[in-house]
Amino acid sequence: MEQMTGAGAGNMKKRIIVALMLALLPVTAYSQKGSQSSGQPSPFERTAAQKKKDAEVEKAYQESLKANNAHTAPAKIDPWQSVRPANANDAQR
Numbered sequence: 001m002e003q004m005t006g007a008g009a010g011n012m013k014k015r016i017i018v019a020l021m022l023a024l025l026p027v028t029a030y031s032q033k034g035s036q037s038s039g040q041p042s043p044f045e046r047t048a049a050q051k052k053k054d055a056e057v058e059k060a061y062q063e064s065l066k067a068n069n070a071h072t073a074p075a076k077i078d079p080w081q082s083v084r085p086a087n088a089n090d091a092q093r
Helices: 007-024 027-038 048-071
Strands: none
Touching: none
């Protein structure tokens, strides 16, 4: 068998590296699967009690937002007030 030299050897190395990368690509998906295959719940899953508490907290938050918005009127802000004159009649075009 003859040895590859020059560009042929470099091309073969690149092909081998690409093949290895493609072969190892699905390995990351298996690591993300985690403990689902063992029948144990994921540590990120919420229990029914936690979900109920989250719903109560969210409801209280929404009610506080509504109460806060009812008491405060939005401020009228004109970001261009320093650029344009106070009276529209004074403006020269």
